[in-house]
Amino acid sequence: MREIDQPSYHHGNLKRVIIDAALQAIGESGPAGWSLRELARRAGVSHAAPAHHFGDKQGLLTAVAAEGFALFADALERATADVWEVGVAYVRFAIDHRPYFEVMFRPELYRADDPSIQSAHERAAGVLITSARALSPSPEHDRMTTLAAWSLVHGFTSLWLSGALPESTDGDPEALARSMIRLVLGALR
Amino acid sequence: MREIDQPSYHHGNLKRVIIDAALQAIGESGPAGWSLRELARRAGVSHAAPAHHFGDKQGLLTAVAAEGFALFADALERATADVWEVGVAYVRFAIDHRPYFEVMFRPELYRADDPSIQSAHERAAGVLITSARALSPSPEHDRMTTLAAWSLVHGFTSLWLSGALPESTDGDPEALARSMIRLVLGALR
DNA sequence: GTGCCATCTTGTCAATGTCAAGATAGGGTG
DNA sequence: CACCCTATCTTGACATTGACAAGATGGCAC
Incomplete structure (x- = not known):
């Protein structure tokens, strides 16, 4: 048999x-x-x-993360026409491709030093930094604006995915994120 | 033997x-x-x-999470004298008590419906909501301010802990978080 | 003193990750 | 066309793990 x-x-x-x-x-x-x-x-x-x-298992998760970062960078790049939408694209990717996203931001699960990871990761980070610069009120605030925008969007995403937000049960994450991003980053500049 | x-x-x-x-x-x-x-x-x-x-293993992690939420609520409450410092206390707790924090926000690891979790969780959420209300420009913005403040602080924390921030290697997370919080939430109102 | 029961141990089992060795097939080389 | 060679996939094995069942121990109520 x-x-x-x-x-x-x-x-x-x-x-x-x-x-x-x-x-x-x-x-x-x-x-x-x-x-x-x-x-x-x-x-x-x-x-x-x-x-x-x-x-091994780490190797498989490394492949998943690498593919995830590449798709993530693609998704962010497609949104760069309207800078405000990059943050929304961040949220949308995490929710539409949740398995990728959950692995990507848990580097202890895979080999973060793998070359396939690094290149895709740098590409995604590049889009984020460029977009944040466009939202920054002045060049000396670039670093802080990037940090704030990234934290805001990533925090919303993490909380939503973990079910910590009361709105997680119903509600439209994309619309909610868009309101929040416009409010906060609009006030910043 | x-x-x-x-x-x-x-x-x-x-x-x-x-x-x-x-x-x-x-x-x-x-x-x-x-x-x-x-x-x-x-x-x-x-x-x-x-x-x-x-x-079982989930039971042990449930106990860890419950204890974590209780300590977390304590830490947040101690900071309520200065509303701006609640967010900083959030970050400090996560870094000083990283094992607790990492379990707490991964509800798939434990039994989130356990009563011991729920009470401590509600207490922590209460402090956050109250503090955010004090920062809100007007009552109708309360919900959005809470969401934005929580996302900002939680995102910073997650990114720092996962090592995604370039500043993670060196730098003082508490001071950095304080600057970011004052900048963003200050602009909001 | 005696029985009870929470506490902790020992034994066991299926499932899992990983390694080593074998089987197969397709493509290149002569 | 015969040969072999290598990537691909299978089979077999082993230590570790989480979970369950049954036994041992010792304090405590009565």
Whole structure:
């Protein structure tokens, strides 16, 4: 009796299949509440197939985080036409791609020094810094404006995702975030 | 050969010993990177002793979170004399009691519906809401001011703890947070 | 003194992450 | 076309972990 129905070697895009399965598992049970073996079971492969491609669990999460940062940078870049919307895009990405986001900002889960992470991370940080500069009242406030804007948006996102906000149950996070961002950053300059 | 040198039954404050060991372990390996058995080993008790007092791992983390919210509420209350300092106290607590904080805002790790959690949580939320009201320009802005202030402070804290801020390596988080809070919330009213 | 029961230990089990070794297939080389 | 070679995937094994069940201990009420 074989455990796998049809051991199909070289079926190609197993890496993608496993990452997708991981994203779904993270979405259901959080970034640490799933197992590699259950993942393999769902993907229809043997229990050690993930380890072959990603080395270990940290390796898989490193791949997830790297892909996440790249998608994140893309999403932020698409919003740069209207500077005010970059913060909204931040929130929207976190909610629309929650599994990515939850891994990305938990660096103890993956290898943050991996080159694939660093490049995507720098790109995302670049968009944030550029956008914040456009909102800053004067050049010497650039650093503080960046810090404040990032903190504001990231805090809203974290609280929303963790369910700490009373508005989390119903309500539209995007609209709420937009109001908050315009109010606070509008007052700043 | 016995595993435990001197099986000391009824030695009393084992609950405290285990919680303290858990806090230390969380500080070293994050809120999910430790094991109950390793904990028991360090505390000098058998591998199942923790389970007896706390039911399971979630139960232990529930106790940690409850204690954390109580200490958190205490710390915030002590700062209410100067409303601006409540936010700073938020940041200081998170950094000085990082293990508590990291568990508290990860509700999937514990039983958030536990009564011991709820009461302490409500007390902390009360202080935050009251303080934010004092900073609000007008009553109809109360809700938005609370949301903005909380997001700002929580975001700063999360980013600092995760090491995402360039300032995380050196720098004084408390002073930086104080500047940011005064700048942003000062502009709001 | 005797029974009771909270406290803690010991034993056990399935599940998990990781490593090592084997099986398969497709592509390049002669 | 035969050969082998390597990436891909499987199978097998092992230590560790969380959880449960059953046993041992000792203080306390009566």
